[in-house]
Amino acid sequence: MPVTLHDFPAPVDPALLERLARLDFPTLGHYLEEGFCDPRLHRVAGERKLIGRAVTVRITATDSTLLHHAAGLVGPGDVVVIDCGGDRRHAPLGEVVANALAARGAVGAVVDGVCTDIDALRAVGLPVYAYGLSMLTTKLHGIADGALNTPVTCGGVSVRAGDLVLGDGNGLLVAPAGRLAAVLDEALADDAEEPELIADLWRGRPLGALTGATEVVERLSAH
Ligand SMILES: O=C([O-])CC(=O)C(=O)O
């Protein structure tokens, strides 16, 4: 099986990125159902919010040769999404790969597996998401299998090169730009209204009265 190399995706509209960056990402959880990664795939390093364009790399369980190659091709705003073929034992990313990505302007990495060098990774500051940590790493075996920028699976979600990757301490969402753009106005409006909602709660208004839930429950329970 050969190694497959596809082109890098088109750039993402900077205005969309700028508006998404202002959003509290879990607000999207009120509007979307698809694209949320398995919550066990969590942030292990990099406290800042993650937002960028997916570059996908599929490697085999034990061999990260293609990832090392791809690390020299990524650019500003990229998020490297690494499909390890389901492996959760061999870490393909640690201090060196994280520095390689950060040095080229990449804004994050997502490993559908484990990563290593956790203390050094935290010092790099690049947001990294993984299922966990491991001392056992991948090697440069040069196995003739793997793909760059073809669809991969990450956290149970299908990821295409060019999808947007949004992450914070709550988890990860991967979606095409259009799907996010379609709900962004409403989500930003929700965020803007939230301080007033919370202030009303402290003024003594019940949550169900403010959201309409109490009226629904009364109707549903009426005989
Ligand atoms: O080098 C690798 O393939 C994994 C690693 O330990 C690092 O990135 O520091």
Ligand SMILES: [Mg+2]
């Ligand atoms: Mg290392």
